[in-house]
Amino acid sequence: MTSFVELYTELDHTTSSDQRRTILEQWSASHITTPTSQPTSSLSELEVDVLCGKNKRRVHRNHLIALARTACGLPDWLFDECLTQTSDVSELVSVLLPDGTDVLPQDLPSILTIVENLAALADEERDAALVRMWRSLHRNDRFVLTRLLSGSRRAVLRRADLFPPSQPEPTATAVEEYPLKAVILYVEVGYTPAESTYTVGLRSGESIVPLTRLSARTLSDSDHVVVNNIVKSSTRERFGPVRSIDATLVVDMVFTGLEPSSRRKSGLKVLGARLCGLSPTSTLHDVATIEELQSMWNDVLSQQRSSDVVPSERTLPEHP
Structure with missing residues (x-):
């Protein structure tokens, strides 16, 4: 596992802390091995922030949905039904558009440079460029690109996942519900x-x-x-x-x-x-x-x- 896109999508597919740690160990194996007293991955602070949901919005979600509606070419009722089931425009464009062969750069800083350059374009130019990228990119790369553009706060990682699990302290009294x-x-x-x-x-x-x-x-x-x-x-x-x-x-x-x-x-x-x-x-x-x-x-x-x-x-x- 060498690309940030691969890391992000693998983490997005699980809610288990144990599985997240396994994924991070696989990531570390292809990067830098750190002492056990340190975080169990070689993630940079920037990568940790993005994986933990610290992401700024570059393009409004509603605009991305409208753009995806046009790009997908589905009947409105079918597109709306798909949107109802997921409500995640990133997942929507990754699934509904044909799979391309292009991929994003392996490292996050280079991906963010593409995202920022894309967001800085005039609206019509940006929209046309984004649709071209959607249609040319592999579905996972399309998914991550759209997540970063939309400013999604969805966290695919918790900071606690970066460290070995500690022994939980016994609870003195249970809180009655x-x-x-x-x-x-x-x-x-x-x-x-x-x-x-x-x-x-x-x-x-x-x-x-x-x-x-x-x-x-x-x-x-x-x-x-x-x-x-x-x-x-x-x-x-x-x-x-x-x-x-x-x-x-x-x-x-x-x-x-x-x-x-x-x-x-x-x-x-x-x-x-x-x-x-x-x-x-x-x-x-x-x-x-x-x-x-x-x-x-x-x-x-x-x-x-x-x-x-x-x-x-x-x-x-x-x-x-």
Whole structure:
């Protein structure tokens, strides 16, 4: 493994820290071997930054999508369906365009020089040059080039992956998590489905009140497909990357604590919130109310007091 493109695409295909370290070891074997007390790869600081998602935007994502739509030559409905499934324009152009034979330089600085020179061109000249490159490059090179142009913050590496895993410290006490059913109100579409964020809410009278935001990273691939289909079929409004959808998609979540918050419509700040998954058999009637959540948490605090445990939060006021 000698080229940065090969390294980037290999890392992009895994979420396992062990596999990442194996890939870095293969990279090191073809470069400089470092002592075990040092990072396990010969990556430069620039390479580490880019792999960890520190990337500046050179061309707006929406413009790249419009350009890809024209370059691919697919019917709009088919292109939109592909975009719904991946939401990553880099992956889209790497898959939908015919495979070329040209490759980018092996080292990252030379690749970035090409990217910067391309971005510096006048719009029409840049677009024409980019489409020519898309059609001539190998799919992996096309993928990395587009990632760098779009300014994607997707990290294919964590800095912790650069060092041998350390022995985890034992946890003194486990933090208790409390289950809750909520409904998705807004979806902030990420570069990939796993990078999306959901705003979920609870019932309050006849209304649905936003409660907190949840990362979509914990969802399975099949759940991502369900969410994407709902977003496509029931979007009511768009605010940039945010989609307001019908309140039909119920999820299971957990949290570790609550605090009063006058800045939020719910009157609550949720601590340690985590998405567990979709709840396909649940309906809006199964979603908790703000009042039920407040009552449940006050009961938890009362039990803590009766057990001589100092509560971490004070009793919550009633929701207006």
